[in-house]
Amino acid sequence: MTARTILIVDDDTELREALVEQLSLYDEFATIQADSAANGIALAKDDHIDLLLMDVGLPDIDGREAVKLLRKNGFKAPIIMLTGHDGDSDTILGLEAGANDYVTKPFKFAVLLARVRAHLRQHEQSEDATFAIGRYSFRPAAKIMQDDKGSKVRLTEKETSILKFLYRAGEKPVTRDILLHEVWGYNSGVTTHTLETHIYRLRQKIERDPSNAELLVTEAGGYKLVP
Amino acid sequence: MTARTILIVDDDTELREALVEQLSLYDEFATIQADSAANGIALAKDDHIDLLLMDVGLPDIDGREAVKLLRKNGFKAPIIMLTGHDGDSDTILGLEAGANDYVTKPFKFAVLLARVRAHLRQHEQSEDATFAIGRYSFRPAAKIMQDDKGSKVRLTEKETSILKFLYRAGEKPVTRDILLHEVWGYNSGVTTHTLETHIYRLRQKIERDPSNAELLVTEAGGYKLVP
DNA sequence: CTGTTTTTCACATCGCCGTGAGAACAGCGA
DNA sequence: TCGCTGTTCTCACGGCGATGTGAAAAACAG
Structure with a gap:
């Protein structure tokens, strides 16, 4: 499992650092931080963010407005707002603005984690889920890989399925047989040679030097994805 | 917009009726109720449910166990738990069991509504979103329509897109031009005649009598879906 | 009755996919 | 080192389904 990147936006340095520290205990997470909405929005634009934790009461822009801005700019990852008091209207307006959830301070870390x-x-199987693979941004629902330069590679159905499953496996190599069964189903009468051909075609599309794979690597009787 | 069906499971009749009454004020919702987990699970099996509201403290089965059971049986719709006191472990265990959210009693109705x-x-654009169309259950991600008898109809990419958009529009007819732009994009060089052919093919697949459409009906210079 | 909308269906094309056949490569025992 | 074997890669071929279009029939509106 590749680490998911979480952006934490809060002007309270102490809380922010505490969250970073706690989350870093789990290697399923990587963290980025910002102390103002403006900085947070800038980071969200540049980097690939899997989830956003944001305080409602920020010095520069109101949290709800920030959410609206982000969503208007096409930010699709889930947003969890951290709110000081338990104000109902905060919750309602925030959710309507485009936030996905609210957690009231003070909170137990375990609750936030859950x-x-x-x-x-949830988000990883939504239509606008986007995964970072090498220099690409991979959107399964659109069957597209987008270069960091913006050039797009169109993928076929099978290619998308293969990449989806390899991504879920993270850095660990996946056996041909397992991959075969996951993508084609258990009684499909298709051999691993078919899979190999698909891998070949994928490499022609996404590797800089297809004969020298750097992203979609052969290892231990299977394949794996290198981030 | 077709009404979404919400199943409410709570042994507190007063609260249950109150929720039903409130939700019925909006014609975007239809409600079903049950006073025990067992009854709720039974209903969830038979009917198409878009969202489940469930009390944690039920007389027969613990709410969390009920959630686990439902998920194990393939219930995919979002589940919001209603909890009496604000217990952290309730929340955590509930979310891990497969619930999507928690709301603590007493709550403002507006908060629950949001x-x-x-x-x-969110759920309507997830991979296991399922929509009720006529006697069919339509799963866009799988590109399949399943009869109430269980027989499956495989759909093509375009057919799925067309149905997805028509469903979102609800009972209102959609102009050919709009549908064309939504499915093919704005500069595709394809005429409405192409769309008409796709509609024809769809009807061949899903209508009992293709020459006498009952589900996918022509109206006002466009098409609409009849529930 | 006439022009327009809508349906019906056949045809041609294109892309996806599975397979065959051979090349390249690595490992291993003699 | 040589030869054998199994794995992996490369690429071309053929089939099939999805899609767009043409042509004509049918339905409909005025």
Whole structure:
């Protein structure tokens, strides 16, 4: 499992650092931080973010407005707002603005963690889920890989399935047989040679030097994805 | 917009009726109720449910166990749990069991409403979103329509897109031009005649009598879906 | 009755996919 | 080192389904 990147936006340095520290204990997470909405929005634009934790009460822009801005700019990852008091209207307006969830301070870290995991899990099978693979941004629902330069590679159905499954496996190599069964189903009468051909075609599309794979690598009787 | 069906499971009749009454004020919702987990699970099996509201403290089965059971049986719609006291472990264990959200009693109805809407919105573009169209259950991600008898109809890419968009429009007819732009994009060089052919093929697949459409009906210079 | 909308169906093309056949390569025992 | 074997890669071929279009029939509106 590749680490998911979480952006934390809060002007309270102490809380922010505490969150970073706690989350870093789990190697399923990587963190980035910002102390203002403006900085947070800038980071969200540049980097690939899997989930956003944001305080409602920020010095520069109101949290709800920031959410609206982000969504208008095409930010699709789940957003969890951290709110000071338990104000109902905060919750309602925030959710309507485009936030996915609210957690009231003070909160137990374990509660936040559970919600973070739940939202990541959900989002990863939504239509606008986007994964970072090498220099590409991979959108399964659109069957497209987009270069960091912006040039797009169109993928076929099978190619998308293969990449989806390899991504879920993270850095670990996946056996041909397993991959075969996951993509084609258990009684498909298709041999691993078919899979190999698909891998070949994928490499022609996405590797800089197809004869020298750097992203989609052969290893231990199977394939794996290199981030 | 077709009404979404919400199943409410709670042994507190007063609260249950109150929720039903409130939700019925909006014609975007239809409600079903059950006073025990067992009854709720039974209903969830038979009917098409878009969202489940469930009390944690039920007389027969614990709410969390009920959630686990439902998920194990393949229930995919979002589940919002209603919890009496604000117990952290309740929340965490509930989310891990497969619930999507928690709301603590007492709650303002407007808050619950906002969360219900947020979850419906999210779920409708997830991979296991399922829509009820006539006697069919339509799963866009799988590109399949399943009869109430269980027989499956495989759909093509374009057919799926067309149905997805028509469903979102609800009972209102959609102009050929709009549909064309939504499915093919704005500069595709394809005429409405192509769309008409796709509609023809769809009807061959899903209508009982293709020459006498009952589901995918022509109206006002466009098409609409009849529930 | 006439022009327009809508349906019906056949045809041609294109892309996806599975397979065959051979090349390249690595490992291993003699 | 040589030869054998199994794995992996490369590439071309053929089939099939999805899609767009043409042509004509049918339905409909005025």
